[in-house]
Amino acid sequence: MARKRRVLSSQFKAKVAMAAAKEDKTLSALASKFAVHSNQVSAWKKTLVERVAELFEDGRMKTESGPSTDDWFAQIGRLQVELEWLKKKASLPVEARRGWVEFDDAPLSVRRQCELLGLGRSSCYYEAVPESEENLRLMRLIDGQYLKTPFYGSRRMAWWLGTQGTDANRKRVRRLMRAMGLEAIRPKPRLSLPDGCHRMYPYLLRDFAATRADDVWSTDITYVPMRRGFLSLAAVIDWFSRCVLAWRLSNSLEGRFCTDVLDEALANGRPLIFNADQGCQFTATAFTSRLEAAGVKVSMDGRGRCLGNVFVERLWRTVKYEEIYLKDYADGREVEHSLAKYFRFYCDERPHSSLGMRTPAEAYAEGRSRKPA
Structure with a gap:
């Protein structure tokens, strides 16, 4: 007997997308809660973030005539359908195309969708098993x-x-x-090969000494474990004061949360040099264009620069030993609340031995008042 097709309304898709946008639960947890595939949750979230700006074209949300919440959800659903079919015209990796296949309430059959996307129909029914x-x-x-x-x-x-x-x-x-993504530190030939899709920036910090605040900023990503799954954590740190200027959590490794944390840091200052590794989030044009528009020199770790981002790596060690490993986070809301308290403590109360027992916030404020050499 054939399985009855499940009908997913636009309101349901919008509800799932909005829950994913809150980023307080992992994609796997949301997929289990709403009984859909995690790839579909990610696709709906991305659609919501990219298309919701169209509701504010004139600077005001288009609700002057009093449309209901259901009408707003329906509009998001229509935009989502248009965008999904537009994406299908692009040539992208198999994993991305597999997430576009709709099993319920779709204008095309699963067989026809797979033919258009160049996928094997059997591969679309596989669901990744979460870690035990x-x-x-x-x-x-x-x-x-x-x-x-x-x-x-x-x-x-x-x-x-x-x-x-x-x-x-x-x-x-x-x-x-x-x-x-862990591997023993050891010398290896041809550690990484660039694909040529992004511009390569030189390493500008060789023999460079940060003598005042905002000389050098740096960023990196680590992960925060929870009872079920984990979240990604990104932060921007000032080299001179070790002060955390901005941080952000995300339930995926999409580059948007890295650009958000950069925008938050740039809203309060501007460094001479911004250093990062060559992760795809930091080599993306959306990230580097913000720095270039602000007149910041971009520096990236390259060959032989295993300690190029040492201050951020040292921050991760401190955060994990003093906060993360002491807690058993239940969900993303608890992670965000607890880390917010810790970063306030780290910047405003915790003395730093390399700063003469001053706090990073004190050193940052004093360093900004210094005139450049």
Whole structure:
């Protein structure tokens, strides 16, 4: 007997997209809650963010005639349909195209959609299995030990887990480390090859000493574990004072939350040099164009610059040991509330030994008053 097709209304899609935009739950948790695929949740969220600006074309939300909430949801749904079919004309990776296939309430059959997108129909029914609670626990242990011994590979990490009473073989540890993006520090040939899609910026901080605030800013991304899944955390830090100028959480690695945290930092100041690694979020034109428009020199870590972003990496170690590893976050709201309290403490109350026991906020305020050499 054929499975009855599930009809998804535009109101339902808008509700899921708005829940994802809040970023207090992971995409997997939202997919489980609303019984849809996580790729579809991500697609609806992206559509909502990109198209909702059209409701404010004249600077006022178009509700003067008193349309109901259902009408607003219906308008978002119509915009979403138009955008989805427009995207199908582009040639993008298989994973992205697979997320566009609609199983319910679609104008085309699944077979025809797959033909248009160049996909195998059977591949569209596969749903990724989320990590188990045991694997998430092992990932927390591995991440904590990796900060202490970043030269541990999968063999030594499996041995260390055994000393902690945890039975995990090397194959399992290697898979988890690969999923977390962790790899033992060691010299390797041809560490990375650029694809040529983005402009390459030179490293400008060789023999450069930051002598005042706003000389150099830097940014990076790390992850924050929760009971179910994890969130991505981005921050902008001032090199001279170690002050955290802005930070932002996201339930995905899309570049938008990195540009948002940059905009927040630039709203209160402007550095001479902005340094980052060559992650796709920071090499994107949307990110670098903001810096160039503000007259900031862009610097990027390259070959032989393993310590180019050392101040941000040291910040991550401090945040994790003093805040994240001491907590058991239930959801994204708890993460955001707890990190907001910690960053206020870090900037305004916590003395820093390299700053003569001053707080980063005090050093930043004093450093901004200095005249450039």
